Amino acid sequence: MNNTENNSPSGIQIWTPLLLGLAVVGGMLLGMRMNGSAPSIQRVSAANDAPISTVGQGRVEEIIRYIEAKYVDGVDTEDMVNSAIQNLIGDLDPHSNYIPAKELKEINEQLEGSFDGIGIEYMILDDTIVVVTPLSGGPSEAAGIQVGDKVLTIEDSLVAGVNIDNFGIVNQLRGEAGTDVKITIKRSSESEPLPFTITRAKIPNHSVDVAYMLEDEIGYIKINRFSSQTYEEFMAGIEDLIDEGMKSLVIDLRHNPGGYLQEATQMLSQLFKEKGLLLVYTEGDHVSRSDYETKGRPFFDIQQIAVLIDEGSASASEIMAGAIQDHDRGWLIGRRSFGKGLVQEQYTLKDGSALRLTVARYYTPSGRSIQKDYGDREGYDSDVFDRYETGELMSADSISMADSLEYFTDLGRKVYGGGGIVPEIFVPLDTITMDSDYIRLRQFVPQFAFRYKDANPTTFTEQDFETFNKTFRQDGAVWTEFLAYASERGEEYTEQNAKDQRVTRELQRFMKARLAKLIYGDEAMYEVLNEGDDMVKEALEVLRSRKPIVAN
Numbered sequence: 001m002n003n004t005e006n007n008s009p010s011g012i013q014i015w016t017p018l019l020l021g022l023a024v025v026g027g028m029l030l031g032m033r034m035n036g037s038a039p040s041i042q043r044v045s046a047a048n049d050a051p052i053s054t055v056g057q058g059r060v061e062e063i064i065r066y067i068e069a070k071y072v073d074g075v076d077t078e079d080m081v082n083s084a085i086q087n088l089i090g091d092l093d094p095h096s097n098y099i100p101a102k103e104l105k106e107i108n109e110q111l112e113g114s115f116d117g118i119g120i121e122y123m124i125l126d127d128t129i130v131v132v133t134p135l136s137g138g139p140s141e142a143a144g145i146q147v148g149d150k151v152l153t154i155e156d157s158l159v160a161g162v163n164i165d166n167f168g169i170v171n172q173l174r175g176e177a178g179t180d181v182k183i184t185i186k187r188s189s190e191s192e193p194l195p196f197t198i199t200r201a202k203i204p205n206h207s208v209d210v211a212y213m214l215e216d217e218i219g220y221i222k223i224n225r226f227s228s229q230t231y232e233e234f235m236a237g238i239e240d241l242i243d244e245g246m247k248s249l250v251i252d253l254r255h256n257p258g259g260y261l262q263e264a265t266q267m268l269s270q271l272f273k274e275k276g277l278l279l280v281y282t283e284g285d286h287v288s289r290s291d292y293e294t295k296g297r298p299f300f301d302i303q304q305i306a307v308l309i310d311e312g313s314a315s316a317s318e319i320m321a322g323a324i325q326d327h328d329r330g331w332l333i334g335r336r337s338f339g340k341g342l343v344q345e346q347y348t349l350k351d352g353s354a355l356r357l358t359v360a361r362y363y364t365p366s367g368r369s370i371q372k373d374y375g376d377r378e379g380y381d382s383d384v385f386d387r388y389e390t391g392e393l394m395s396a397d398s399i400s401m402a403d404s405l406e407y408f409t410d411l412g413r414k415v416y417g418g419g420g421i422v423p424e425i426f427v428p429l430d431t432i433t434m435d436s437d438y439i440r441l442r443q444f445v446p447q448f449a450f451r452y453k454d455a456n457p458t459t460f461t462e463q464d465f466e467t468f469n470k471t472f473r474q475d476g477a478v479w480t481e482f483l484a485y486a487s488e489r490g491e492e493y494t495e496q497n498a499k500d501q502r503v504t505r506e507l508q509r510f511m512k513a514r515l516a517k518l519i520y521g522d523e524a525m526y527e528v529l530n531e532g533d534d535m536v537k538e539a540l541e542v543l544r545s546r547k548p549i550v551a552n
Contacts, residue, residue, distance in 0.1 A: 040259070040261040041260050041343070041344050093358050093374055095344060095358055104348075113206075113229030116175060118173050119138020119140045125451070126447075128160045133521075134147070135203060151184075159172070177201050207223060207229060209522060211238070212241075213245070217245055218248050218544075221249065221250070222526065223253060230263040235299070255310065255312035256312070261292075261362070264280075264317075265279050273298055274296060279319070279323045279365065280292050282361065284343075304543050304546060307324055307330060308333050308539065309335070310334045311338060311393065318337050318420070321421050325409060327409070327410050332424050333538050333539050334423050334427050335428075336399055339371060340370075366407040368418075370420055372420060373419075394431065395428065413551050427534050427538055437493060453515060479504070
């Protein structure tokens with residue numbers, strides 16, 4: 001598990017806020033397209049389950065043999081085959097894809113919820129791997145690795161000061177459980193480097209980031225994807241919150257690209273008391289309809305629910321949001337979701353690669369498909385850009401849905417299909433997070449926070465989080481230090497207007513949150529971030545008021 005922030009090259013061009021903002025949105029869209037956990041996935045046993053067709057049989061292999069034997073120049077046939085497969089699948093839908101064997105293991109790790117490694121969260125600071133935290137119960141913690149340790153060598157390879165990238169780090173630290181890896185670290189309290197031999201083990205790759213109480217009787221849980229362990233993690237988090245007195249719940253699905261459909265339906269079944277309530281159904285030309293219904297056996301009594309979604313909430317996230325909306329179970333808060341309503345099955349091929357093929361569409365309980373149109377592939381890829389340009393991310397009045405795709409919830413409220421899920425309560429995008437100055441400077445905050453903590457080791461040792469949260473000032477001297485740190489890396493910044501003041505406040509909030517994470521853990525970081533989060537504020541307001549959902 002890692003948490004790295006790479007510096008941009010010095011001399012970065014200062015783009016306009018619009019272009020930088022669109023780049024951020026585009027990166028998010030591309031991430032959802034490429035992320036291995038993005039689809040709603042159903043697991044199958046093997047590619048042999050697929051129907052056999054003789055169309056084109058043997059022609060591709062025959063052509064490749066001719067090329068290998070006769071072509072004027074040498075060719076890499078493996079690359080050629082991969083390219084041909086990608087072109088073939090590219091004519092289908094945006095979410096069917098071919099996964100080469102060398103990439104499959106990492107992608108499956110995201111969905112299976114674990115990987116083999118040494119169990120550290122790290123960042124790259126000035127070309128050096130720095131331990132942010134050894135994961136609790138992991139082999140690094142058992143071996144005595146500490147926060148702030150700097151990794152000098154892995155096995156016989158120098159990794160400090162050699163511009164190693166994240167991919168290179170992962171390749172060297174991960175490996176089969178039970179195998180050893182030798183590392184040398186530099187610890188600030190020691191004059192000489194320290195050697196460690198760490199035995200790799202199975203490391204959980206958590207899909208629930210945090211579960212904590214926002215205030216009396218209102219809990220919060222953040223889910224980053226739907227892996228094979230998400231239901232278990234969700235239930236463990238809910239149990240802890242119930243023990244702390246939770247009655248109502250905020251479920252944060254923002255930027256959650258999806259994952260296993262079954263995990264989402266299991267979680268949904270815990271949010272409804274009724275038995276046999278339809279949650280979602282799937283159907284395709286070659287796949288008969290399958291209904292997913294509630295079990296009628298919720299373990300906990302959760303009263304009111306608010307679900308946070310945005311343009312990064314896709315697939316299984318939309319299954320959960322759609323079922324809650326169609327049955328009027330809770331409030332959806334945020335912005336229109338991504339609009340991905342296709343179901344994939346993954347088939348493992350003989351060479352260890354895999355085909356992830358769309359086999360069905362899923363439909364919410366009211367019968368709506370929320371899959372947006374992908375006939376125009378360029379338009380599909382630019383959809384999030386278009387939402388920004390049309391103003392949809394800033395104003396609910398700019399949301400455009402097809403009237404012909406009207407559906408109705410249990411209470412008779414009008415909802416729409418064919419392009420994502422529209423929440424009941426709209427919260428605009430904070431445009432300051434797409435400002436060019438904010439984007440340029442934000443990249444330096446995690447590194448600076450680590451340096452600041454490392455340079456002030458006794459400042460926080462006797463403070464609990466509550467004291468820190470009330471008394472820590474991220475303006476003044478700390479802010480001046482940060483600006484100097486950014487300036488050393490070629491980024492100058494001076495407040496000149498009201499917009500700049502907003503940039504400063506948001507950067508300072510992020511800085512405090514990163515410090516809280518380093519000192520007190522993930523829950524503290526989310527507490528700081530959520531205190532200034534507009535969607536969380538809306539969720540608290542509606543849950544405090546116990547405002548009922550009524551027909552529109």
